[in-house]
Amino acid sequence: MLAEISIKNFAIIESLSISFEKGLTVLSGETGAGKSIIIDAIHLLVGGRGSSEFVRYGEKRAEIEGLFLLDDDQHPCFERAAEFGIDITDGMIVLRRDISISGKSVCRVNGKLVTIAILREIGRTLIDIHGQHEHQDLLFQEQHLTLLDQYGGEAISNGLREYQTIFKSYNELTKKIKKLSESEQEMAHRLDLIQFQLREIEQxxxxxxxxxxxxxxxxxxxxxxxxxxxxxxxxxxxxxxxxxxxxxxxxxxxxxxxxxxxxxxxxxxxxxxxxxxxxxxxxxxxxxxxxxxxxxxxxxxxxxxxxxxxxxxxxxxxxxxxxxxxxxxxxxxxxETIENRDGLLDQLNKELQSLTDDLLVEAKNITVLRKQFAKVLIDNIHQELKDLYMEKTTFDIVFSNTLDVNHGGNFKNHGVDIIEFFLSTNPGEPLKPLSKVASGGELSRIMLAMKSIFSVHQGITSIIFDEVDTGVSGRVAQAIAEKMYRVSVGSQVICITHLPQVAAMADTHLYISKEIKNDRTKTSINPLSSNGKVKEIGRMIAGAEITDLTTEHAKELLELAQKNKLVMLSK
Structure with missing residues (x-):
């Protein structure tokens, strides 16, 4: 989870340190107070696009630093960090990014200097941001196969292990055959050279x-x-x-x-x-x-x-x-290999054919497993969409493969399957790739539905929703609030919202405000007490003027939310 973030000289923020808790954290406040700026800072911290425009006016650089706590020693961040030679001790990882007035960035992970690309690779295992950012893994088609495999769990991973063991031998043998199959002229030149060298050493x-x-x-x-x-x-x-x-x-x-x-x-x-x-x-x-x-x-x-x-x-x-x-x-x-090349090639090709047959069997087995889990996943996502009052939306998983029809080859490390998530938001409309679905309220709810399922399997530490509830109200707003809370049970959820229904479901409610001092705007953030939550939810319901009736309504909303949370936790 994201435990703490420190922001200095970033946009209208002079200096701000925010501690986050597990569960559902809501950020609310007046328009322009700096809610989205905080999400922008988190986005930059995990490798988002930077710009000198983010540096507070009159300052030389903006500084953003975040502490993440990893409870699971199998978290994908450990493996990714090890690839880049970064040590993680006591399950703590600190990301830091400084942006200078010239627009240049300096990135560090646990004190080690890294490129933005490495920061992004590690950041994407820690935080999934959904909002007006490009940092949305679910929209990337290349991630869909991984998500399906994670959803399939041990059944698919066991099949993949069997396949990848054979694939490694297949790869090594293919390279050996390719080297032996080089042109006659190149082979003759190589043979002349190494025979001369051998004679010189033997003499x-x-x-x-x-x-x-x-x-x-x-x-x-x-x-x-x-x-x-x-x-x-x-x-x-x-x-x-x-x-x-x-x-x-x-x-x-x-x-x-x-x-x-x-x-x-x-x-x-x-x-x-x-x-x-x-x-x-x-x-x-x-x-x-x-x-x-x-x-x-x-x-x-x-x-x-x-x-x-x-x-x-x-x-x-x-x-x-x-x-x-x-x-x-x-x-x-x-x-000896080159001189006996023809006989050796025949032997190796026979071995390769045997491996190819074994590989095809394992690949087809994985495809069968993936299609079985894909059907279950499709049904689950339709149910999630139905809960969000999008029962007319159709979701599908489209399969293709990398196999060569004539030769049966072109195997990949993950098998032979290519998959992509498709959607149709209106009856009669054709299914389109998820990445081509227009952004807006519908896409926000679709992403929330999918995250309700995948957050458990992805191992993502934190999920951030940046005003994904814009333009909804009534029963849809309540459904979104309940869905966000369900997601927060398995993953930390941080949400900027204008909906009182979502705010009422929060485990932690942070209020963001701004004030002008010495002709400069300053942003501050404070956790709300029980009375503070009532007051803020009342403001979200009624606007500027909060009446006694509005206060009662806010209290009732909080009580109902508490009951709903207990019911959801008991299931």
Whole structure:
């Protein structure tokens, strides 16, 4: 849900911080007080189109920041944020957007700088705004299949998982066949190239880790004199009369005579003895190393030549000898694949045909499931429309597919189905795509009916209705109020309204007003108490003059709304 929004220097708003609660929140106030401006700010916060005109006169930039709380760890926002490398901790996500006087925007999500496109992608998982904005997913045909699949729940998602497992193998195999099916000339050129490379590497006769071993040997030969001198001096210091081993041996003999007198003396003797034998052993190793030392200019020349040859191969095929050998094995497999291309293509095409048959079975199964749920969905939407006194409106889901009639291919990750929502608002009128239905009161009610169903399946945190009740009254107004409340049970709903019936159903009622200070307009917002709700609903009913009768009517409307809410919650 949208927990809080902070707005600074935006249009006529100097500074405003609004906290929102769960359920149905109504925003009301006099015309021009700034109700729609708040919705405009929310719209910009989730990636809507910005403009320098939004910056308050005399200021350098407008600032909008919103805090959203995610109760469900399976919320689609988590997956979308992860795609863009954005961390969400404790189910909290903060969106921020600054618009400068030049019209440029700076966007952040949880403190990370993002593009407007990324802000929009994340924002559309959090808020669905219906009003005079383009931010209406239900109008986008590409979203209709996703909505139907969400409505179908586990049944369709299980079928999709089976299909997508096979589709992944199908895709990989198709790419492999495409690569093998390139023109004969390109294949011949490729074969010549990798055969030349393979011969060059094989002729070098490389051994694993050879370059590292040669470098070590080169260092040793290059430092022959230093190594010889150091080892000789070390050996001479240990061996010979009056040298190191003699003195340590003398100490060992002296301590042996007293070692049986005390445990501490015994330990001293053992330590001296161990040191003597260790030094004796290392002196033998130094002697052996001296005997094996050999300075060979010819060997050094060979090593340098070999390393130059390996360096030439590294420039072409890898960072070290092991990488070159890995590349050699890879192109060896490619040579065999190209040389046996025709036989391999026949085998792969047979495998592809088998996968295609399996894929068609799974795709058709998904189509059957989707059509079953589409029928149920159509009936449910007709019922929702009937509740809004639009029983003459016809809704349908039109199916087509991506299949190639001749080859049976052209599979997509979501299957082969293409669907679109169609409507006819008047008897005798043809069905038209939802996106082509004229805007106005009817479209508002249609969208409300559809959101009553889809809000549960979309996982949208907040739904905002911006004066969707314009131009309705009486029983239709009451139906809209009840429908909005039902939607708010599963999703937070924020609504700007002029209808007392809708205001009466609110869990939270925020009153927006404006005043002029120092020749500047300032907007403020306040939650209404019980008495404040009565007064505001009375104003919505009667206008400027509120009589005792109007007040009684407002109280009655609130009491009836409370009873209706209890009845709806009990169902």
């Amino acid at each position: 070098a006769g490389l051994q694993p880790n050879e370059d590292h071993e040669l470098m070590e040997e080169k260092r040793k030969i290059s430092n022959y004199e230093k190594i010889f001198r150091t080892l000789k001096n070390s050996y001479d210091a240990l061996h010979g009369e009056q040298k190191g081993l003699d003195w340590v041996g003398l100490a060992m003999s002296h301590t042996e005579g007293i070692s049986d007198l005390d445990d501490q003396l015994k330990t001293i003797h053992e330590t001296v003895s161990n040191s003597y034998y260790l030094l004796e052993e290392i002196s033998y190793k130094i002697r052996d190393e001296l005997d094996n030392l050999d300075f060979s200019p010819e060997r050094l020349d060979f090593i340098e030549g070999r390393l130059n040859e390996i360096t030439g191969l590294k420039r072409k095929y890898g960072q070290d000898v092991n990488e070159i050998l890995q590349y050699s094995a890879k192109i060896q497999d490619e040579v």
